[in-house]
Amino acid sequence: MPDKTKISKRIIERLSEYRTTLEEIDIHGNRNIYSHDLAKLCGVTAAQVRRDLMNIGFSGSSARGYDVPELLQNVTNFLGFGEERRMVLVGIGHLGRALLDFFVDRNPKLVLCAAFDVNEMRVNRVIHGVRCYPVSVMGEVVAEMQAQMGIITVPESAAQDVASTLVESGVTGLLNFAPVQLRVPSHVFVENLNISTVLEKVAYFAGQSAEKER
Amino acid sequence: MPDKTKISKRIIERLSEYRTTLEEIDIHGNRNIYSHDLAKLCGVTAAQVRRDLMNIGFSGSSARGYDVPELLQNVTNFLGFGEERRMVLVGIGHLGRALLDFFVDRNPKLVLCAAFDVNEMRVNRVIHGVRCYPVSVMGEVVAEMQAQMGIITVPESAAQDVASTLVESGVTGLLNFAPVQLRVPSHVFVENLNISTVLEKVAYFAGQSAEKER
DNA sequence: TAGATTGTTAATCGATTAACAATC
DNA sequence: TAGATTGTTAATCGATTAACAATC
Numbered sequence: 496m497p498d499k500t501k502i503s504k505r506i507i508e509r510l511s512e513y514r515t516t517l518e519e520i521d522i523h524g525n526r527n528i529y530s531h532d533l534a535k536l537c538g539v540t541a542a543q544v545r546r547d548l549m550n551i552g553f554s555g556s557s558a559r560g561y562d563v564p565e566l567l568q569n570v571t572n573f574l575g576f577g578e579e580r581r582m583v584l585v586g587i588g589h590l591g592r593a594l595l596d597f598f599v600d601r602n603p604k605l606v607l608c609a610a611f612d613v614n615e616m617r618v619n620r621v622i623h624g625v626r627c628y629p630v631s632v633m634g635e636v637v638a639e640m641q642a643q644m645g646i647i648t649v650p651e652s653a654a655q656d657v658a659s660t661l662v663e664s665g666v667t668g669l670l671n672f673a674p675v676q677l678r679v680p681s682h683v684f685v686e687n688l689n690i691s692t693v694l695e696k697v698a699y700f701a702g703q704s705a706e707k708e709r
Numbered sequence: 710m711p712d713k714t715k716i717s718k719r720i721i722e723r724l725s726e727y728r729t730t731l732e733e734i735d736i737h738g739n740r741n742i743y744s745h746d747l748a749k750l751c752g753v754t755a756a757q758v759r760r761d762l763m764n765i766g767f768s769g770s771s772a773r774g775y776d777v778p779e780l781l782q783n784v785t786n787f788l789g790f791g792e793e794r795r796m797v798l799v800g801i802g803h804l805g806r807a808l809l810d811f812f813v814d815r816n817p818k819l820v821l822c823a824a825f826d827v828n829e830m831r832v833n834r835v836i837h838g839v840r841c842y843p844v845s846v847m848g849e850v851v852a853e854m855q856a857q858m859g860i861i862t863v864p865e866s867a868a869q870d871v872a873s874t875l876v877e878s879g880v881t882g883l884l885n886f887a888p889v890q891l892r893v894p895s896h897v898f899v900e901n902l903n904i905s906t907v908l909e910k911v912a913y914f915a916g917q918s919a920e921k922e923r
Numbered sequence: 924t925a926g927a928t929t930g931t932t933a934a935t936c937g938a939t940t941a942a943c944a945a946t947c
Numbered sequence: 948t949a950g951a952t953t954g955t956t957a958a959t960c961g962a963t964t965a966a967c968a969a970t971c
Contacts, residue, residue, distance in 0.1 A: 501961085503961080503962080504910060505962075506962095507909070507910050507913050507914070508910055511909040511910060511913075512903070514909070515888060529927090530928075530929075531928090535890075536890065537890065538890040538901075540963080541928095542963075542964060542965080543963075543964090545928090545930065545931090546963090548929095549929090549930060554929080554930080555928080555929060556928085556929075556971065557927075557929045557930090557969080557970045558927085558928075558929095558970080558971040559928090559971085560928070560929080561929095574909060574912070574913050575912060575913055575916040576909075576912075580912050580915075580916070582912075588807075588810075589803075589806060589807035589811070590807040590810075590811065592803060592807065593802075593803035593804040594904070596802075596803040596804075597803070597804065597904060602905065602909065605909070605912060643912075643915045643916065643919055644911055644912060644915045666915070667915045668912065668914055668916075668918065669911070670907060670911045676749075676750065676751065676752040682918045684917070684918055686907060686910060686911050687752075688902075690808070690811060691729065691815055692722055692725045692726060693884060693902060694796075694816075694819060694858075694860075695721070695725040695788060695790075695819070696718060696721050696722055697858055697882040697884045697900050698788070698789060698790075698794050698796075698819060698858060698882065699721050699725075699788050699789055700718075700721070700882055700898035701794075701858045701880075701898055702789040702794070702857065702881075702882075703898075704881035704882065704896045704898055705857055705881045707896060715937085717937080717938080719938075720938095743951090743952070743953095744952075744953075754939080754940075755952095756940060756941080757938095757939075757940090759952090759953065759955090760939090760954090762953095762954095763953090763955075768953080769952080769953060769954090770952085770953075771945080771947045771952040771953045771954090772946080772947040772951085773947085774952070774953080775953095
């Protein structure tokens with residue numbers, strides 16, 4: 496395990512971008528890539544690419560840059576997509592449904608294996624290939640499927656209960672779309688994605704730009 | 710304009726969280742709040758709250774902390790929600806529709822005033838109160854409505870064209886869900902939200918936690 | 924060789940945290 | 948007063964960038 500340099504969230508984000516980009520490059524048949532080319536495609540600097548790859552222990556050559564298939568393999572393994580990862584989605588509203596749709600044909604090692612909702616109308620069927628269950632059976636289904644991650648798209652009021660049940664059933668990573676600060680044990684990783692916050696940020700900086708224009 | 714301290718993306722994100730939280734607190738009728746209470750509700754430290762509020766030039770009292778309605782007013786103004794901000798959405802797929810739904814009853818000063826799609830089946834109607842147009846008229850509609858922000862939920866291949874048209878029509882802020890690095894003039898603010906990247910990040914750290922558990 | 928790129932260290936930058944006098 | 952909180956500065960921490968010898 497490469498524990499010398501701390502692997503931050505930011506580095507993982509970039510590695511994920513590299514991976515997606517490298518997949519495309521690989522499909523196009525390009526065998527090699529230079530740090531500055533990969534950097535440009537991912538919106539980062541060449542120095543960052545070199546340092547990140549150094550951090551995961553991958554080396555290139557000063558003559559041909561980095562070997563694309565080899566690097567892709569390395570990054571994929573580093574991110575843990577050598578083996579399948581299972582996740583579940585809770586809350587089959589509009590956003591939940593959009594995410595179910597989104598997963599069709601994405602990273603084949605990230606498997607959305609079940610979805611849950613309180614509303615009886617939305618469950619006991621298959622949406623975009625994913626079986627939907629009532630939340631009442633969530634705990635047992637998650638444990639049985641050994642899902643490691645949960646995506647929470649339920650209303651604010653239900654989010655904490657959902658999170659607690661998921662964690663009890665063995666989930667160690669949560670992607671939370673509800674605007675609440677979830678209380679979870681320290682070993683559980685939580686990423687909050689509050690669309691309102693993101694939009695307000697864009698609104699602020701859009702306003703700043705518009706002001707400067709004048 | 711408070712230009713002494715640079716206002717970073719991170720500060721704006723926190724201010725947005727404070728604002729949402731303060732709205733709720735205000736509705737509940739609480740008149741005052743201490744930095745550590747607001748901090749806990751927003752998942753940050755008390756020192757950060759104090760420093761952020763100092764940055765926007767707001768003062769509290771050491772006896773009663775911060776005045777809730779006054780602070781709410783100040784943060785709202787600082788973020789530019791004193792006046793209405795108009796935005797448009799391009800790409801009425803599942804994700805686009807989820808966002809259209811999302812906007813019902815959110816921040817009333819962030820107005821989603823139009824949506825666009827190439828698919829004729831999806832346009833010339835009203836979804837969740839938002840009128841949907843064909844992309845062919847996007848430029849003129851955006852300019853006419855003086856929209857400042859654009860949300861891009863079209864496929865990767867179409868994103869750059871959409872972005873260029875929006876920018877030409879006066880948009881200065883973009884929220885981009887497509888996994889491409891958009892090329893825009895430097896005065897335009899772009900926030901990329903790649904759901905795959907976010908999920909792969911959660912997957913990585915979920916895996917790390919699971920490993921530690923053993 | 925000449926020129927470009929990598930690997931890696933040192934310097935810079937910015938953000939967070941600690942600390943504490945001033946205030947109520 | 949005694950105790951808690953604010954406003955603000957200094958210290959710490961971490962991430963990015965600059966720089967350059969080693970390599971091809």
